[in-house]
Amino acid sequence: MALRRDSSYIAPRLGGFGPWLAWKVRASIFKQLMEEYDPPHSWKVLDVGVTSDQTPDSNFFERLYPFPASVTAVGLEDASHLERDFPGLTFIKADGRSLPFPDRCFKLAFCSAVIEHVGSQAQQLQLIAELARVAESTVLTTPNRYFPLEFHTLTPFLHWLPPRLFRRFLRLTGQHFFAEEANLNLLSERDVDRMLDSLGLRYQKKPYYLMGMKSNLVYHLSSST
Numbered sequence: 001m002a003l004r005r006d007s008s009y010i011a012p013r014l015g016g017f018g019p020w021l022a023w024k025v026r027a028s029i030f031k032q033l034m035e036e037y038d039p040p041h042s043w044k045v046l047d048v049g050v051t052s053d054q055t056p057d058s059n060f061f062e063r064l065y066p067f068p069a070s071v072t073a074v075g076l077e078d079a080s081h082l083e084r085d086f087p088g089l090t091f092i093k094a095d096g097r098s099l100p101f102p103d104r105c106f107k108l109a110f111c112s113a114v115i116e117h118v119g120s121q122a123q124q125l126q127l128i129a130e131l132a133r134v135a136e137s138t139v140l141t142t143p144n145r146y147f148p149l150e151f152h153t154l155t156p157f158l159h160w161l162p163p164r165l166f167r168r169f170l171r172l173t174g175q176h177f178f179a180e181e182a183n184l185n186l187l188s189e190r191d192v193d194r195m196l197d198s199l200g201l202r203y204q205k206k207p208y209y210l211m212g213m214k215s216n217l218v219y220h221l222s223s224s225t
Contacts, residue, residue: 008177019057025208026060029112029218032206033139036220041067043107046135048096048127049114050075050082061110062086072106074099097126101134104223109135113216115142119182125195131221132201138221144207145186147215153178159186189217196221 039045047061050073056063062082065071069088073079074096082091094100096111097118109131115124131138143151150159153175159166163181170179178184189205196203201221208216 008183019055022057023060025210025216026057026112027064028208029139029141029216030061030064032218033110036206037108037137039067039070039108041070043067043070044105045071046099046101046106046109047071047073048075048099048109048111048131049117050077050079050091052077052079052081054081061112062089097123097130099130099134103133104136106135107137109138111138112141113143115140116186117183119185121185121191121195124185124187125198128195128201128221129199132199132223136223138219138223140192140219140221141208142187142192142217144214144217145188145191147210147213150186152184187217189214192217192219 045065045067050059050062052075053059059073059079059082062068062071062073062085068086071086071088072090072092073082074092074094076093076095078093080091080093082089092100096114111127111131115127118124118127128138128140131140145159149156153159153170155166155169158169161169163185167179167181170176189207196219201223203222204220206218206220207214208218210216
């Protein structure tokens with residue numbers, strides 16, 4: 001049976017190189033998470049931003065996490081297939097900016113390469129605030145705007161332009177989906193730091209480096225007590 005690839009957010013495949021590189025980066029981030037937290041089976045864990053896409057590099061947290069019955073997966077797309085693929089897992093279709101959970105009901109939340117897809121910086125801040133509200137600790141990742149290649153559109157350097165100019169370029173080249181702020185709003189390290197500081201969150205930076213440069217920003221967050 002062919003695997004479904006029906007999410008608009010999935011980056012170009014590049015003849016298999018794209019998925020290989022994505023998996024390499026994501027597996028490294030996951031390994032870092034497990035070494036940092038060493039979560040036991042008893043921890044309730046939240047993954048925000050799962051997708052309907054069923055290709056091997058998607059929903060990597062669910063593929064790698066050893067205790068699926070401890071995981072609640074949330075996303076706007078229909079990812080109900082995860083409940084079949086990983087027995088015991090719970091999928092809830094919901095918006096990460098308004099999570100349907102009480103405060104501090106998860107030990108750990110994971111949100112990888114989602115924040116750049118939720119809209120304006122006010123909406124991005126809302127996502128972070130919700131993650132901090134429902135979980136004691138959060139691992140948050142996003143591509144670094146100042147890495148030379150923009151991964152979603154495979155555009156070199158032009159994404160360093162002011163956003164309105166970069167979006168104009170995307171429209172001119174037919175990439176209308178990612179030309180909308182609601183679908184792609186890239187963040188720099190300074191942007192993320194400023195949002196976390198405004199919420200009073202404690203955090204550690206653990207970026208991923210590709211070719212000696214920060215390609216992915218990775219933050220380990222702790223909610224203030």
